[in-house]
Amino acid sequence: MTRIVSNLAEISHQYDALFVDLWGCVHDGIKALPDAVKALQAYRQSGGKVVLVTNSPRPRVGVEKQLVHFGVPEDAWDTIATSGDSARSAMYRGAVGEKVYFIGERRDQDFFRPLDILENPVEITQVPLDEAEGIVCAGPFDPMADLDVMRPDFLLAKQYGLKLLCANPDIVVDRGETREWCAGALAALYTEMGGESLYFGKPHPPIYDLARRRLSALGKPIADDRILAIGDGVLTDIAGAMGEDIDSLFITGGLAREETRTCTDPDASALKSYLSEQMSAPTFAIGYLR
Template sequence: MTRIIDSLAEIAQGYDVLFCDLWGCVHNGKVAYPAAIAALQDFRRGGGKVALTTNAPRPRRAVAAQIAALDVPEDAWDDIVTSGDAAQDAMFSGRVGRRVWHVGPEKDLSFFTDTPDPRAAAITRVAPAEAEGVVVTGLFDDMTETPADYHAALSEVAARGLPLLCANPDIVVDFGEQRLYCAGALAQLYEQLGGEALYFGKPHAPIYDLARRRLGVSGGRELAIGDGIGTDIAGAVAQGIDSIFVTGGLAAEHMGGNVERPEDALLADWLKAEGLAPTYAIGRLR
């Protein structure tokens, strides 16, 4: 049964390594959460290691710059591991061919360029008709578009049997008060159209394996924190990692009137419907 806690400090001594989601836990895309930052700093002061594990499709350096601009200090984490990092390696290995149609905004171009890997030179972004595969980092304009806007174009490439690499398995994210679609929503549509989608972020194993290598750990007492039931929590369960579900993020509307603490009965019913049982739940990370 999921235990509701009031702070990370209640259980922190039982863990050595923390895999913490960013969006919805540490910030909302516009502002950082001071209480969450303090909780991570305290965990590290107690001897724990923190990997910020995010399904952002951009490489580590771009995400580090983003959170620095939101005033997330470097002493709150040991490393940043992104879905983009894990997916980049797959793309450079030729998993979706060398000529790819890129679906995503200009801000995600670092996925192709921000790397010292010499294999990057072999990848060329082309029009859909010339592509051997598809790379989705997001919607071209996530502020106005939905997956329905991509139905026709994705239908055409799915009919040709092109593989699709999804650099961000998240379906939606909250940008302030606005809910936006992510690359995972397009990959989901692609599979519904009969296409093959490849995933490398949460809940899939590669991003956790990469985080462990980056932190220099193997095994140990691990804890994952996130507000995505189908990504953060499902990934933790699949990896055999204890987890904290942040109910005040994507699922806040289902948890009662106090975003700082979920109502026991509402949480239990919602988790039962989702078919997942995180180890702990908390309103906001603190």
């Protein structure tokens, strides 16, 4: 049964490392969340390691710049694992061919930065859909638009037998008070239409493999039973932790704020109903990371 806790320090002594989601936990897409920052700083001061594990389609360096912009200080984390890095590695190994049709905003072009850690990476060229060997999706062209605008392109892509590489499995995020579509929603639509989508972020294994490698690079390896995953998405953060057999702390005041009736803390009855409906069983739950 999921245990509701009042703060991270109540349970953090049980763990040597945290895998922490960013959006909805450490920042709201506009600015840092001060209580979350303080909790992570205190955890690191006690000797714990913090790996930010995010479904951002951006390379790690892009997320680092974003954190500075949002006001998340460097002493709140140790390293970062992004779905963008995991997906880029797959792309440069040729997972969807060399000629790709790119779906995303202009700011997402960092996805195509060279990846020097691979030997003999394939040469990627962005082309129109009718010339493509595969699709790379970092997010919608317009995150506020109806997803159905992509159906004509997806119908053609399915007829061509193109695979879609999804760089961000999130369905939605909340930028402040505004909810936006993510790449995961388009990948789900493409799959629903009969296409094949490839995922590299939470809840899928590749990003956890990357997170463990980044954690090990900080020092000695840490066993899974000494890692706590923190996030506000039951279908991504919590499902991924459960799949990896890692304990989890569900932030109820993020994406499921209304469903869990979270003000400062979640309503116990509402939380139980929501988790039952979602068939999810996080180890712990808290209103907001603090």
